[in-house]
Amino acid sequence: xxxxxxxxxxxxxxxxGAEQMIHxxxxxxxxxxxxxxxxxxxYIKKNGIYDLVIDASRKYNFEIVEFxxxxxxxxxxxxxxxxxxxxxxxxxxxxxxxxxSTIDSAKVISSCALLDAPVWDVVIGKVxxxxxxxxxxxxxxxxxxxxxxxxxxxxxxxxxDKQSLRRPSQRPRVTFLNPEYTFTVxxxxxxxxxxxxxxxxxxxxxxxxxxxxxxxxFLEGLxxxxxxxxxxxxKDPQNEEARANLMWSAPWAINDFLxxxxxxxxxxxxxxxxxxxxFDITHGLGLAILMPRYLRHVIDEKSLPRFRNxxxxxxxxxxxLEDQEIAEKVIKKIENLCYETFGLESHLSNLGITExxxxxxxxxxxxxxxxxxxxxxxxxxxxLIELFNECL
Ligand code: NZQ
Ligand code: ZN
Numbered sequence: 001x002x003x004x005x006x007x008x009x010x011x012x013x014x015x016x017g018a019e020q021m022i023h024x025x026x027x028x029x030x031x032x033x034x035x036x037x038x039x040x041x042x043y044i045k046k047n048g049i050y051d052l053v054i055d056a057s058r059k060y061n062f063e064i065v066e067f068x069x070x071x072x073x074x075x076x077x078x079x080x081x082x083x084x085x086x087x088x089x090x091x092x093x094x095x096x097x098x099x100x101s102t103i104d105s106a107k108v109i110s111s112c113a114l115l116d117a118p119v120w121d122v123v124i125g126k127v128x129x130x131x132x133x134x135x136x137x138x139x140x141x142x143x144x145x146x147x148x149x150x151x152x153x154x155x156x157x158x159x160x161d162k163q164s165l166r167r168p169s170q171r172p173r174v175t176f177l178n179p180e181y182t183f184t185v186x187x188x189x190x191x192x193x194x195x196x197x198x199x200x201x202x203x204x205x206x207x208x209x210x211x212x213x214x215x216x217x218f219l220e221g222l223x224x225x226x227x228x229x230x231x232x233x234x235k236d237p238q239n240e241e242a243r244a245n246l247m248w249s250a251p252w253a254i255n256d257f258l259x260x261x262x263x264x265x266x267x268x269x270x271x272x273x274x275x276x277x278x279f280d281i282t283h284g285l286g287l288a289i290l291m292p293r294y295l296r297h298v299i300d301e302k303s304l305p306r307f308r309n310x311x312x313x314x315x316x317x318x319x320x321l322e323d324q325e326i327a328e329k330v331i332k333k334i335e336n337l338c339y340e341t342f343g344l345e346s347h348l349s350n351l352g353i354t355e356x357x358x359x360x361x362x363x364x365x366x367x368x369x370x371x372x373x374x375x376x377x378x379x380x381x382x383x384l385i386e387l388f389n390e391c392l
Pocket of ligand 1: 141151269
């Protein structure tokens with residue numbers, strides 16, 4: 001395959017900052033006149049977003065149909081209810097206000113509303129999509145980057161599956177990012193969101209594709225930003241500088257720009273999605289437990305130069321140290337961030353998880369993805385089970 005061949009096509013128009021919210025009404029009205037309005041919690045009634053949407057609908061003459069049934073790790077059954085409502089009410093545009101769970105659900109609704117098929121059949125690729133309704137978002141938490149990318153991740157609790165439906169047509173047309181809306185994000189979610197952004201960047205950084213200095217250095221800067229501002233936002237939730245930096249880092253970590261033509265699939269995310277599917281744990285928490293252990297597994301001759309640059313440019317480590325020492329210190333810093341600064345749980349067993357399903361999960365990863373890891377090197381099934389056991 002030809003090296004360095006890719007298409008840059010990231011169309012989401014972003015309005016950043018409190019004063020940009022005045023554009024909400026005109027932007028929604030550009031795309032339709034009957035809006036499926038998804039939101040996920042009472043906090044949007046306290047921080048003014050709800051009133052803003054209602055006022056905009058009066059001023060710009062669009063009708064609103066509210067849908068509020070989405071929970072974290074969104075279930076396909078709730079998404080199906082959203083599709084049914086969208087069709088019944090003949091909505092022609094979707095506005096999602098919330099975190100990744102709400103925006104992901106809105107994306108899948110935007111595709112399934114144009115089809116006569118059960119949501120899950122579409123998510124698993126049994127039924128092809130035929131475009132999507134236009135989607136606009138107001139992101140309220142810095143984490144998944146769903147506000148600027150093409151994927152919607154949905155869980156099926158019956159089959160214990162968590163799958164992503166990615167379609168270019170699902171990429172939000174317009175996204176509003178107002179850091180002030182994230183002042184109310186609880187500490188636990190701030191921590192999990194920060195770990196998620198960090199992990200998106202690290203998955204891309206530790207990829208075995210052709211190197212690209214521009215995006216590698218961008219990633220180092222992004223990681224530096226996230227590990228600097230995550231703890232500040234955690235301690236001081238209303239720190240605007242920290243919230244703004246996290247809010248702008250989140251979509252760039254995963255909006256496809258940094259992946260340019262990288263073809264290797266991620267590793268920690270498929271592993272974590274299986275853990276969430278089986279045990280319904282918070283995505284960022286699962287990553288916090290997996291990431292340091294996974295990184296220890298991929299230290300080798302090939303990855304050491306990457307650890308070296310990451311240590312020096314993102315974690316301020318001394319360039320005179322040996323590569324191996326830098327790699328260990330990078331991992332230690334990630335552990336300290338997750339477990340000490342953020343106080344996140346560091347062991348799956350403390351979440352009531354046992355080794356019972358690890359064999360099944362490892363088998364499923366092979367079946368669903370045809371690989372055990374595609375980052376720096378492949379992992380055997382035994383090594384993957386060993387990794388899960390280390391997380392206990
Ligand atoms: O329960 P409520 O009150 O609604 O509180 C929400 C929610 O419980 C709260 N929250 C969000 N903004 C808030 C706020 N509380 C107060 N003030 C605010 N401003 O945060 C809680 C978690 O929300 P959720 O949407 O579940 O979190 P997140 O954004 O981390 O999304 C996680 C989901 O996204 C998927 C994950 O797997 C998981 O299902 N992912 C989606 C990706 C994508 N689309 O590209 C990639 C990711 O890697 C990830 O897999
Ligand atoms: Zn993630």
